[in-house]
Amino acid sequence: MLLKKIIAKKEGLLIDIEGPLVSRIEGGNVYSDALTLLKEFSDLKIALLTNIARKSSRYISKTLSKYGLNFMSNQVINPTKAAINQVLGKEFSRPVRVYLISEGGHYEDIIIFDWIDIVRNEPIDAILLGANRNITYQELNFAFRCILKGAKLVVLGGDLWTYGSQYRDEGPYLMEGAFAKVLEEAAGVKARYVGKPNREIFIEAINFLNLPKEKILMIGDSVKTDIVGACLIGIDAVLIDRVGNKDVELRELLRDISCKSDIYYTRSLGPSSETRKITYKY
Ligand SMILES: [Mg+2]
Incomplete structure (x- = not known):
C-alpha cells in the first residue's frame, strides 16, 4: 500500500526525530522525503516523539x-514531560521534591511547573535520572541513599550508552540507563523508565494530540523503541528503514510480543513510496 494511503486514514502522526526526519539532531542532515511528507500532510496534528x-x-x-x-516546543514530547505529567503529576502528592541528575537540558522542561521543587537536600520524593556526562560519585551516592529511604527512581530515557561528542572527544558515552542499573542493583529496586517503548511517553503524546488511538500513526526507525512501543499501546506504525537491514529484526521482535496494531515497512518516507504490511502471526 502507498504510504500516503495509510496516512490519509489518520488524523495525527507521532514521528521519531533521529532517523525519520534528520540523521542526527546535531551536525546531521535533514531527509528530503520527510520534508515532502510533512508538506503534503500539513493539516494533520503532529507530535515528535523522542x-x-x-x-x-x-x-x-x-x-x-x-x-x-518547524515545530513548536510543545510538539516535542520527551521523557522529561512524560515523567512530569504521567508519573509525578499522577502518583505523587504536591509539591514534589525531586533530585535531578542532569547535564542541563532537563531543567528547562521542569522549571515551568511550580509544584515541582528541584532540590539538593532531603527529603526527596523522586530521583529524576537523566543523562549527565559529568556525573559524580557524590551525586550517585546521594541518589542511592535517598532510594534506600524510599525515594522513587525515575529514569528519563534509559539508553545504556550512545555515540556522541563532548569537548571534542568523540566516541561511545555511558548514558542514564547504565547508572540506573547501578542504582537498581545496589538498592534492590526497580526503576521506572518513562522513555519509548514504555507507555508513559506514548500516553503523553496521545493526550497532546487529543485523538483516539485508531486515528494516530507512529513513524519511527527503531524496532525496539518506536515499533514495539506503538504495538504495546495499540497504535499503527510504519518502520522507516533507509539502509534496509531491519526487516529480520522487525519480524523477530513482532513474533515475541502480542501486537494488535498494523505494522508497515518502508524504505522511504516519500508519500508515493510503497509500504509492506508486516504479517507476524505465523
Ligand atoms: Mg530514531
Whole structure:
C-alpha cells in the first residue's frame, strides 16, 4: 500500500526525530522525503516523539528549525514531560521534591511547573535520572541513599550508552540507563523508565494530540523503541528503514510480543513510496 494511503486514514502522526526526519539532531542532515511528507500532510496534528531528553524541548524545536522543520516546543514530547505529567503529576502528592541528575537540558522542561521543587537536600520524593556526562560519585551516592529511604527512581530515557561528542572527544558515552542499573542493583529496586517503548511517553503524546488511538500513526526507525512501543499501546506504525537491514529484526521482535496494531515497512518516507504490511502471526 502507498504510504500516503495509510496516512490519509489518520488524523495525527507521532514521528521519531533521529532517523525519520534528520540523521542526527546535531551536525546531521535533514531527509528530503520527510520534508515532502510533512508538506503534503500539513493539516494533520503532529507530535515528535523522542527519547532525547538531555536537550530541552525548546532546544530541539530551535535546532529543527535550522533544518527547515518547524515545530513548536510543545510538539516535542520527551521523557522529561512524560515523567512530569504521567508519573509525578499522577502518583505523587504536591509539591514534589525531586533530585535531578542532569547535564542541563532537563531543567528547562521542569522549571515551568511550580509544584515541582528541584532540590539538593532531603527529603526527596523522586530521583529524576537523566543523562549527565559529568556525573559524580557524590551525586550517585546521594541518589542511592535517598532510594534506600524510599525515594522513587525515575529514569528519563534509559539508553545504556550512545555515540556522541563532548569537548571534542568523540566516541561511545555511558548514558542514564547504565547508572540506573547501578542504582537498581545496589538498592534492590526497580526503576521506572518513562522513555519509548514504555507507555508513559506514548500516553503523553496521545493526550497532546487529543485523538483516539485508531486515528494516530507512529513513524519511527527503531524496532525496539518506536515499533514495539506503538504495538504495546495499540497504535499503527510504519518502520522507516533507509539502509534496509531491519526487516529480520522487525519480524523477530513482532513474533515475541502480542501486537494488535498494523505494522508497515518502508524504505522511504516519500508519500508515493510503497509500504509492506508486516504479517507476524505465523
Ligand atoms: Mg530514531
